[in-house]
Amino acid sequence: MVAGLLALSGCATNSLFVPYPNQAQQWKASLATAPVAPTATEKLEKAAAGGDGVLYLQELGRVSQLTGQREQSREAFAAAIQKYDEEDASARIQVSSLASSTTSLVTNDNARSYVAPDYERIFTHAYQALNYWDANDPTGTAVELRGAALEQRVAADKRDKEIAKAEEAAEENNVDLSQFDGYFQGINAVAGEVKASFQNAWTFYLSALFWEAHGEYNDALVDYKKALEIHPELDMLKEDVERVSNAMKGRPEKDGMVAVLYEQGFVQAREEFSLPIPTVHGIFSVAFPTYSLTSKPRPNSLRVLDSASQPLGETVVLADVGALAAKDLKERLPGMLVRQTLRATAKYNLQKKANDDFGPLGAFATQLYNLVSEQADRRSWLTLPAYAQATRFSLPQGEHTLVLSTPGGNATLTVPVVNRGLTVIHVAAVPGQLITRVLPVQEGPL
Numbered sequence: 001m002v003a004g005l006l007a008l009s010g011c012a013t014n015s016l017f018v019p020y021p022n023q024a025q026q027w028k029a030s031l032a033t034a035p036v037a038p039t040a041t042e043k044l045e046k047a048a049a050g051g052d053g054v055l056y057l058q059e060l061g062r063v064s065q066l067t068g069q070r071e072q073s074r075e076a077f078a079a080a081i082q083k084y085d086e087e088d089a090s091a092r093i094q095v096s097s098l099a100s101s102t103t104s105l106v107t108n109d110n111a112r113s114y115v116a117p118d119y120e121r122i123f124t125h126a127y128q129a130l131n132y133w134d135a136n137d138p139t140g141t142a143v144e145l146r147g148a149a150l151e152q153r154v155a156a157d158k159r160d161k162e163i164a165k166a167e168e169a170a171e172e173n174n175v176d177l178s179q180f181d182g183y184f185q186g187i188n189a190v191a192g193e194v195k196a197s198f199q200n201a202w203t204f205y206l207s208a209l210f211w212e213a214h215g216e217y218n219d220a221l222v223d224y225k226k227a228l229e230i231h232p233e234l235d236m237l238k239e240d241v242e243r244v245s246n247a248m249k250g251r252p253e254k255d256g257m258v259a260v261l262y263e264q265g266f267v268q269a270r271e272e273f274s275l276p277i278p279t280v281h282g283i284f285s286v287a288f289p290t291y292s293l294t295s296k297p298r299p300n301s302l303r304v305l306d307s308a309s310q311p312l313g314e315t316v317v318l319a320d321v322g323a324l325a326a327k328d329l330k331e332r333l334p335g336m337l338v339r340q341t342l343r344a345t346a347k348y349n350l351q352k353k354a355n356d357d358f359g360p361l362g363a364f365a366t367q368l369y370n371l372v373s374e375q376a377d378r379r380s381w382l383t384l385p386a387y388a389q390a391t392r393f394s395l396p397q398g399e400h401t402l403v404l405s406t407p408g409g410n411a412t413l414t415v416p417v418v419n420r421g422l423t424v425i426h427v428a429a430v431p432g433q434l435i436t437r438v439l440p441v442q443e444g445p446l
Contacts, residue, residue: 019375020055020110021269024382027063028266031383032432041072048076052114054083055379058124062383066428066435070131077128081147084121109339109377117332118155118198119324120381122148126203129210130426136440138214145207148200149223155198159331166334175341177334183275183288184333190268190291190326197328201227201237202261202319202388208240209259209392213422213442217248227318234316236391256417256441259392260315260404262302263385263428267321268295270329272376277344284344287376288336291326299387302427305403312402315389322387325380336377385428409434418443 030040044060047053061076116124125148132140170177208223221244228237243253268291275288299320304312397419404411408429413436415423421443428435 019272020379021382024059024269027059028383028430031063031066031430031435041069048079052379054080054087054116055114055381057083058116058120058381059383061124061127062381065127065131066383066430068437070134074128074131074135077124077131080116080124081128084116084124087115109336110375110379112377114379116381117325117328118151118159119200119321119328120384122151122155122198122200122203123321123381123384125151126200126206129206130439133210133424133439133442134437138210138442138446141210142446145210148203149207152198152200152203156196159196159198163331163334166338170334170338173338173342175338177337179278180275180333180337183273184290184330186271186290186292187326187330187333189293190296190322191330192320192323194320194323194327195230197324197331199230200319200324200388201230202390204230205237205318205390206261208244209257209422209424210442212244212247213257214444214446216446217244220244221248231316231318234318236316240392252420253394254419255394255396256419256421256423257392257394258304258312258400258402258415258417258423258425259390260302260304260313260425260427262315262389262391262406263387264300264302264389264406265297265386265429265431266382267325267380267384267386268292268297269382270325270376270378270380271295272378275340277341279341279345286340286344287374288340289329289376289378291322291329296322297386299389300407301389302391302429303405304391304393305405307401307403309403312395313391313393315391317387317389319388320386321384404434404436406434411436413438416441 027040027044041060041063044056044063047056048060050056057076057080061073061080064070064073064076125144129141129144129148132138132144167177204223204227208220208227211217211220211223221241224237224240224244228234228241231237246252270289271292272287273290274285277284277286299317302315304314306312395417397417399414400417401412401414402425404413404425404427406427406429408431411427411434413425415425415438417423418441421441423441424439426437426439
């Protein structure tokens with residue numbers, strides 16, 4: 001028994017004993033310098049072969065994209081999407097499979113293979129669309145935008161069923177979920193007003209811009225309205241709906257449109273706290289993931305000025321990614337609480353058996369192992385932005401010099417504008433650097 005535990009601990013890699021945010025700090029820090037340190041991408045490529053491969057592929061795709069390595073980014077995201085398809089085909093995404101292995105029952109949730117939540121899958125398709133857009137491949141862009149929309153539809157259909165299955169499992173295992181309500185106020189505070197973790201207005205907006213630029217006004221109107229349903233308070237979205245409605249009536253705008261997609265910072269990481277779990281053997285304290293409102297960054301907008309320092313636009317938040325992540329964690333709580341209760345009981349039984357079979361030495365070894373292995377599952381895609389924002393404005397055809405102003409720094413760009421076309425500026429503010437790129441102008445029928 002003791003030898004088995006030691007062997008198990010020796011085989012554990014990645015997030016099983018090392019908190020994932022500690023690992024992610026390396027590639028997040030590498031983005032503050034250009035070019036990105038080769039060791040960061042090499043480690044991501046190596047880690048992608050493991051059980052958490054889909055998470056590292058997402059990180060690799062994002063890091064590569066931000067550092068201008070479009071082909072590497074496209075390959076990483078394509079591999080991540082293939083893993084999504086494999087997961088779906090093998091029906092691994094089932095809350096009813098609460099204990100996926102003996103390993104997870106005697107260690108922690110990090111022993112379970114990482115399954116990308118819906119909001120991460122949606123961002124992957126959106127970023128892959130931007131890779132195709134950057135390559136001036138409208139067909140590839142359209143495929144990925146439709147993929148992002150499909151992810152949101154599928155998520156809406158399955159989420160309630162997953163939660164219901166978890167609650168059913170809790171009842172079967174005599175776990176009273178209501179007794180834990182008071183311990184997750186931090187998650188509720190960070191999630192805020194988000195209704196569902198898969199509702200991403202920024203992705204809808206990206207899609208709507210693309211369809212509008214290519215004269216697909218009906219599709220554009222649908223996506224603008226979906227974004228407006230999520231953020232009914234935003235005047236910009238109301239104006240977008242009105243503009244496309246006029247275009248459908250034969251009154252399109254003549255000038256060109258410039259849109260700025262602004263991604264601010266990095267999404268906050270999960271934190272860990274000690275949660276008391278009542279079992280038939282007494283109260284056990286277990287490590288559990290949470291989010292803290294004090295760790296959540298505040299949104300800062302990007303302002304766009306012309307060469308004469310006249311304001312043209314200011315970005316608004318379309319996706320609070322930290323809130324989406326917190327909402328996703330809240331939606332997963334029922335299943336996680338059942339697993340933690342089963343795990344606490346399993347660890348008690350393991351320690352008791354070790355004591356019976358090997359005496360005080362066996363009890364001490366298992367007690368030490370239980371202490372070391374008690375790590376909350378803090379895995380999530382950590383190079384996603386804290387906030388995904390956007391703004392747009394019209395300019396006459398020609399070359400225009402624009403100033404992008406953020407609290408962390410400014411950038412000056414010369415951008416092409418085409419009548420009835422769309423110019424997108426993709427901006428990411430990471431610590432120590434403002435990363436910008438102007439995507440190829442989109443115009444005319446697909």
